Amino acid sequence: MRTLRATLSTLLSLLVVFPIAYAISASFFRYADFTALPPRLFPSGLNLGNYVRAFSESFLARFLFNSLLTAIIGTFLRMTISIMAAYTFSFFSFKGRNALFILIVATMLLPSDALIIANFMTIRALRLTDTYLGIIATSLLAPTHIFMLRQYFRMMSVEYREAAVIEGCTDTRFLTTLLMPMSKAVVLTLAIHSFSTIFNDYLWPLLVTNRTSMRTIQVGLTMMGFSEQLDYGPQFAAITFLMTPILVAFIALHRPIIESVSIRFTGR
Amino acid sequence: MNSNRSIRFKPYIMILPALLLVALFSYIPFVLTFLNSVHSVSLGGERLAFVGFSNYRRLFSNPSFHASLSNTLRFTLFFVPTNIIVTLSAALLSNRKGWLANLNRIFFFLPMAVGMSSMLMILKMMFNPTIGIINRLIGINIQWFNDPDAAMALLVVAGVFLGIGFDFLLFSAALRNVPNDLKEVALINGANGFQIFRHLELPLIAPTLVFIVVTNIKNAMLISAPVLILTEGGPFRSTQTLVYQMYLEGFKSGNYALGSAIAIVVFLLTFTALLILLHLERRRIYYQ
Known part of the structure; x- marks a missing residue:
């Protein structure tokens, strides 16, 4: 019974x-390896030609630059806006606080995919197509982040901030020297989530970019032209190059990742 | 006085960016989408004339829309049970001790580390009927992109690979919270593995199960990228889904009014799914 379970698992x-293992292996295939009989699972030799071609015959480096830049700036802005809003909703009392909070959080119910036509028209009217700002504009607000940060910030008593302010501490200082270090774990988790969301976005960057030089990696990857000509080697090389750092990080950090999901989603 | 006033306005200034963003990219576009759906709209995006619900009437008598609606529902119907069975089996099978189980768990959540379009491109090449590894390895000749049933099956497979990492982690976390001593008591009293799952583990992971089912339904109804990258709606519209048709109408045909009407239908569908989620949440079900 025990062996059966281990075997099935x-x-x-x-x-x-x-698919992941095959992609890595196929990134070293020679052209003939794809049609060899019997079918090959491993390359005939360590052939790096596909990597050279992936970079020299496409805009891979440029796509990657665009993606990293938009994901880093986008994450920074998104976290700053979320932290500022969550901080205000947790530590200030002002007229309309609850209504405004609900107004923001209720947008979780509006799936952004269904808003793309109207949002595209807005971005076009603002002349932001083919710009980095256009690519990140719709991901700058994360109602889920504001919601979760506020839940977290509220565990700290409001009197803490009041006492600090009376002692002459500014809000910026209170946030950066006290609240942020205390909430390091949740802020880091949300930042990683933001980064991967923006980095992996597909439909929106596809719509707001037209020039090849503005394409993000997720869009560019599907338009490299290799796979259409059944020239799979360079395509697999580009994918492998892109996913390897993240795979390594996931394997190295597998314990904390599993733990954080356990805590975040089941409350234990 | 001056500093008093600035203190009074401070909170509003601090939430201003968030408020502007929800207005600009959530509420205004929502209203615009609805307005566009009841007007005729020019190629430049200007609303020309109020036409009432005639866009919706056109939509509901449009065979292409019938295809999208039925394909979206069919995909949801095939995808959700498949995904639940695969991810729950993975979580149940790997919920044991030892280095092998640990390795299994890493493999199960690793697809999460691969970006969506990377995963879809890998599958597209693996399922190519002539030089793809799948047909050649198994020795079959399925036309994955030219046979309507095979193309739908391929979308379901793609959906599972895109979702398994996260759903597996959720199931795994829920299963590990089932107290071990309860399982031991059940074992001593002669319960078999299936009975333990059915009467002990299943009731305890029910909240997670419900959460995954509802989010899967919502994601399935919004499916677009796998259709765009893998099948482009084909063959013969057999995999054309609602959001994909919305994209075609809005961005390929410049038919903003019809595209907006589809968007409103998508809203209503996903909204229903989310209402169910909120209703269940009120009954003390944990989720993000």
């Missing part, structure tokens, strides 16, 4: 990881 896990 291992077989299923190999099936799940197969």
Whole structure:
């Protein structure tokens, strides 16, 4: 029974990881390896030509630059806006506080994919198509982040801030020297989530960019032209190059990742 | 007095960016989408004349829309149970001790580390009927992109690979919270593995299960990128979904009015799913 379970588990896990493993292996394939009989799972030799071609025959480096730049700036702005809003909603009392909070959080109910036509028209009217600001504009607000940060900030008593302010501490100082270090874990988790959301976005960057030089990696990856000509090697090389750093990070950090999900989603 | 006033306005200034953003990219576009759906709209995006619900009437008598609606619902119907069975099996099977179980768990959540379009491009190449590894390895000749049933199956497979990482982690976390001593007591009293799952683990992970089912339904109804990258709605519109048709009408045909009407239908569908989620949440179900 125990061996059966371990065997089934291992077989299923190999099936799940197969596309990733195959992509890495196929990134070293020579052209003929794809059509070899019997079909090959491993390359005939360590051939790095696909990597050279992926970079020299496409705008891969430029796509990656665009994605990293938009994801870093986007994450920074998104976290700043979320932290400022959550801080205000947790530590200040002002007229209309609850109504305004609900107004912001209620947008969780509006799926952004269904708003793309109207949002595209706005971005076009603002002449922001083919700009970095256009790419990140719709991801700058994360109602879920404001909601979760406020839940977290509220664990700290309001009197803390009041006492600090009376002692002459500014809000900026209170936030950066006290609140942020205290909420390091949740802020970091949300920042990582933001980064991967913006970095992995597909439909929106596809719509607001037209020039090849403005494409993000997720969009550019599907338009490299290799796979259409059944020239799979460079395409697999580009994908492998892109996913390897994240795979390594996930494997190295697998314990904290599993733990954080356990705490965040089941409350224990 | 002056500093008093600035203190009074300070909170509003600090939430101003957030308020501007929800107005500009959530509420205004929502209203615009609705307005566009009841007007005729020019190629430049200007509303020309109020036409009432005639866009909706056109939509509901449009065979292409019928295809999108039924494909979206069919995809949801196939995808959600498949995904739940695969991810829950993965979580149940790997919920044991030892280095092998640990390795299995890493493999199960690793697809989460791969970006969506990377994963879809990998699958597109693996499922190519002539030189893709899948047909060649198994020795079959399925036309994944030319056979309507195979294309739908391919979308379901893609959906599972895109979702398994996160859903697996959620199921895993829920299962590990089932107290071990309860399982031991059940074992001593002669319960078998299935009975433990059915009468002990399943009731305890029910909140997580419900959460995953509802978010899966919502995501399935909004599916677009796999259609765009893998099948482009084909063959013969057999995989054309609502959001994909909305994209075609809005961005390929410049038919903003019809595209907006589809957007409103998508809203109503996902809104229903979210209302169910909120209703269940009120009954003490944990979620993000």
